[in-house]
Amino acid sequence: MNALNVAVIVVYLVTVAWIGLRLSGRQRSSSDYFVGEGRMPWWTVCFSVVATETSVLTVISVPGGAYTDQGFGNVELALGYIIGRTVVASLLIPLYKRGGFVSAYQYLELRFGRYLQGVAAVTFVITRLLAEGVRLFASAIPIELLLNEFGLHLGYDVIIAVLTLLTVIYTYLGGIKAVIWTDALQMGLYLIGALIAIGVLWGHVGAAGWSNASHAGKFRVFDTDFGLAHILTSSFALPTAIIGGAIFAMASHGSDQLIVQRILATKSLRDGQRAMIGSGIFIAVQFAAFSLVGALLWSYNGGKSPKQLGLASSDSLYPSFILHGLPVVISGLLVAGILGAAMGSLSSALNSMSNSTVADIVRSFTRTGISDAAMLTLARVMTVVWAVLMAVFAMGFSATTGNVYLTALAIAGYTYGALLGAFLLGRLVPRANQLDAVVAFLVTVAVMIFVVRGVKFSVTVAGKTSELGIAAQWLVPIGVAVTLLVGGISSRLHPAPVAVEAAS
Secondary structure, eight states, rough: HHHHHHHHHHHHHHHHHHOOOOOOOOOHHHHHHHHHGGOOHHHHHHHHHHHHHHOOOHHHHHHHHHTTTTTHHHHHHHHHHHHHHHHHHHHHHHHHHTTTTTSHHHHHHTTOHHHHHHHHHHHHHHHHHHHHHHHHHHHHHHHHHHHHTOOOOOOOOHHHHHHHHHHHHHHHHHHOOOHHHHHHHHHHHEEEHHHHHHHHHHHHHHHHHHHHHTTTTOOOOOBBBOOOOHHHHHBBBBBBIIIHHHHHHHHHTTTTTHHHHHTTBBBSSHHHHHHHHHHHHHHHHHHHHHHHHHHHHHHHTTOOTTTTTTSSSGGHHHHHHHHHSOOOTHHHHHHHHHHHHHHHHHHHHHHHHHHHHIIIIHHHSSSSSOOOHHHHHHHHHHHHHHHHHHHHHHHSSSHHHHHHHHHHHHHHHHHHHHHHHHHHHHHTTOOOHHHHHHHHHHHHHHHHHHHHHOOEEEEEEEEEEEEEEEOOHHHHHHHHHHHHHHHHHHTSSSSOHHHHHHOO
16 A cells, blocks of 8 residues: 555646646746746736745644644734735836736846946855755755655655756756646646645544634634734744734745746736736635635644644644555555655745846856857756755755754845845835945844754743743844835935935
8 A cells, every 4th residue: 555655646646747847838938937927827826936935844834833823823823914915016016017027036136236236146046045955944844754754765865856856857858848847737736736735634523623622712813912022933923923024025026036036927917916916815724624624624634733643743733644644555646745845935035046147147247149049048057056055955954843943033124124124225215225235134134043053932822931032923023114214324425326416
């Protein structure tokens, strides 16, 4: 039976790569490779955005969180994300689409100059290398456990190497089209898997199971604890989720090339806006589905803790049910879906890093012109280079899931505020020039390193006091505020540009 599950996984991995290549067609230009010549259907882009931001940890940790103490708190977070994406769709996407850009950071070149564009691009690729390397390693941990159950004993390094190799094949050849189509397929698979799990669990627990979960608070959406320390440190406190979540989404979806590149592949401004807002709605649906899995699992297991069930943590609850509560082939298909989540985020990162390297760094700082054919070749080469570096970086970690997860959040916290702040500085402070923006950007990164690593709050829960850092959702607003403050003050230390003076 395990051999049958392994066969399902192998067939899936080969099939998804083949479909991605078939649907992407032959890439004839760098624009085709980077943004699909701006001809991708908005709904596939929407699904690709969702798959890009969904890692293996999301698939297994959201059900685990709902099972323990989070309830439907991730749906609350998604409401803030929808607000942030709506702002991005209204204010930033028009800039990108009307400018005919293939990179978000081309706006920074247009507004400030190529040096800020280069700083932002280098910051992006380094941040993405670190964050995605962490995510790749963290993804290998549950995948190894799942495959072990199927009799396929592979180490972390082998899993990382295989995932990277399969992903880089269709990313290298098919460009953004292959990435978007395979992302959409993979998102569909793991969501279908969640619906299958819900159906099976519902059949086991019935209406009584729903009622018991409801009375136990497993369907609670809003966290209404308004204590200051709780608001500052918990991602699920209502103000943190809605306000902080909205601003965080503005950074992650408005100034991060990983997401913006997908939006630039749509056919029109309206399609790009549909894809952006639609992705927020689908994230809410996805969080609701995975949270429902967790709530029904709680009833299925009679409310027992993970420890009582012999599991290491709440993250093991959903994988354990997949392995032991679902029929053969179905369980193999769901494990394939988890593999797909890892491949989706990895392929998106590789393509966007290649894009930014060529479009924002090489092309901007090459004094002599570079042909389109040379750019296409270089883009493919950089896809392989980043894949190798990311795999090597991922293999360098030790097997500690908690630390790598926190590390990934911290990496985003260092730079997201500076990136979004640079865009807002360009829009809100007409006097600001390139030097102002570069100084503000670098100062913000330095300040955020201190905030992430050094600022802690003592929080007491159930009689136990812990030292907690600032919730990830507040890191972006802090970074944006520092960028605007430093950039605004710096802009007052020199005469206003002629165009600004003439307009005033």
